[in-house]
Amino acid sequence: MTRDYSQFFSTSTSSQSGTENPSKLARLGWQTFFARQVEPQALNQTPPVRVSEVHRNGLRVVGEDIEGLIPARPDATVGDWFLYDADLPAHSVLLERKSLFKRRAPGHDRRFQLIAANVDTAFIVTSCNADFNIARLERYVALAFDADVTPVIVLTKTDLCDDPDTYVQEAMSVSGRVVVVALNALSREPLEKLVDWCRPGQTVAFMGSSGVGKSTLVNALFEEGRVATAGIREDDAKGRHTTTARQLHFTPDGVAVLDTPGMRELQMADAEDGIADLFADVTDLATQCKFRDCAHDSEPGCAVTAAIAAGELDQARLERWRKLMAEDRFNSASLAERRSKDKNFGKMVRSVMKDKKNRR
Known part of the structure; x- marks a missing residue:
């Protein structure tokens, strides 16, 4: 037919x-x-x-x-x-992708690992407890910006927290371009508060550490126990792995939902644009420095250090920006070196095979 x-x-x-x-x-x-x-x-x-x-x-x-x-x-x-x-x-x-999440592969393998493609919205999930980590949130947001995906920070376990507003305010400091949603994943709040991004034909991904409630949120969207869940360890708030592979689930009304395993290692590589978008406040200040190669340390006419002195920029945020930029440069150079070696090895193999063929 x-x-x-x-x-x-x-x-x-x-x-x-x-x-x-x-x-x-x-x-x-x-x-x-x-x-x-x-x-x-x-x-x-x-x-x-x-x-x-x-x-x-x-x-x-x-x-x-x-x-x-x-x-x-x-x-x-x-x-x-x-x-x-x-x-x-x-x-x-x-087919050509609309968006792509990737990272440097864990361990010593200098390769890219593809995480997910054609995602419209990334729900970056963390909980209102000891798991909350501003630097980790920044990594996920930078990854989303670099992938051309809309990031939304989702704070879970508000029902177990005395003062969730403190976590909300800190999460909002990550970027003025990112919406922050606080909710109880075990209630109907996910259906009510995430509906604007969960429209028919859209693809959403839940990303974050293990045990923060990603799978619980997936189940909330389906209103059923679609994927397995497990709690966190009470002594240190560390999560237990329940999702072991990336898989798309499709709701009856047409939302593609991706549940991802918690990623213990999220190394940045070839993500300079995403980092620049995340730290737009720092990069904008850097363009105002007197010297183009300013290290933002003790140089005269540095707009970045002036903003820190005036209380307009947090020193810790500047240090996190430096760390991500240095990591991205190092990993990008390592991956470029690996690609060059692979390319040269391929040329050598083709040359050897051609010589063998000519000898015949």
């Missing part, structure tokens, strides 16, 4: 605003951005599918009346869209 995919090329957003019943593809997150990359007739031969899970043996994909498996590949991640080749799944075409 030949399907009519013309509806997916309309620039109308009515299906995403909830005024009409969204199609199956729209409920999976298919948007005009992706449709514009494809000729209508091509969709009949290779229909669009979305990666819902990543496993060692392949990528689990779902589409309009399609559930399949594409062989694992390092350049794809959960949330990606493919044009699915049913006869040769390995030949399925990866």
Whole structure:
């Protein structure tokens, strides 16, 4: 049967605003951005599918009346869209992404790790207890800014905190561009307070440490026990891992929800733009310094140190900016070196194979 995919090329957003019943593809997150990359007739031969899970043996994909498996590949991640080749799944075409979360891989491996693609909103979750860490929140927000994703800071466990407003005020200091929402994840507050970002056709991701309530929030959006949950250790407020893999869940009304494992290590790399957006106050001041290469230490005419002296900028915030910038430069250089070595090794292999072929 030949399907009519013309509806997916309309620039109308009515299906995403909830005024009409969204199609199956729209409920999976298919948007005009992706449709514009494809000729209508091509969709009949290779229909669009979305990666819902990543496993060692392949990528689990779902589409309009399609559930399949594409062989694992390092350049794809959960949330990606493919044009699915049913006869040769390995030949399925990866579409250009609307957004991409990535980080330097944990440990000593100097590679990028893809976290998630085509996310519209990132709910950066922390709790009103000892888990709260302003520097960690800044890392997640910088990552979201760099990925072209809207970050929203979500503070949980307000019911267990005597003064949640203190945490709210501190979280608001991260960036004037980021909304902060405080709620009790075990109540109906997630449905009420997160609704503005959870519209049909949107993809949202819950990110943060283990045990802060990410999976509980996912279950709240579904109003059922969709994913496993566990509490925190009472002695140090550290979380227990319950989510072990990144997986997209789809609500009945068409919201794609990504629950991610807690990331113990979040190293920045090639994220200079995101860091600049996060610390816009610092970067704006830096442009006003007398010297272009000002280190913002003891140089004359430094607008940054002047702002600190005037109480307009916090010294601790400046130090966190320096740390992230230094980390990003180091990791970016390391990754560039790895890419260069891989490229040179590939050239050497091709040269050796060519010589062998010529000798024959």
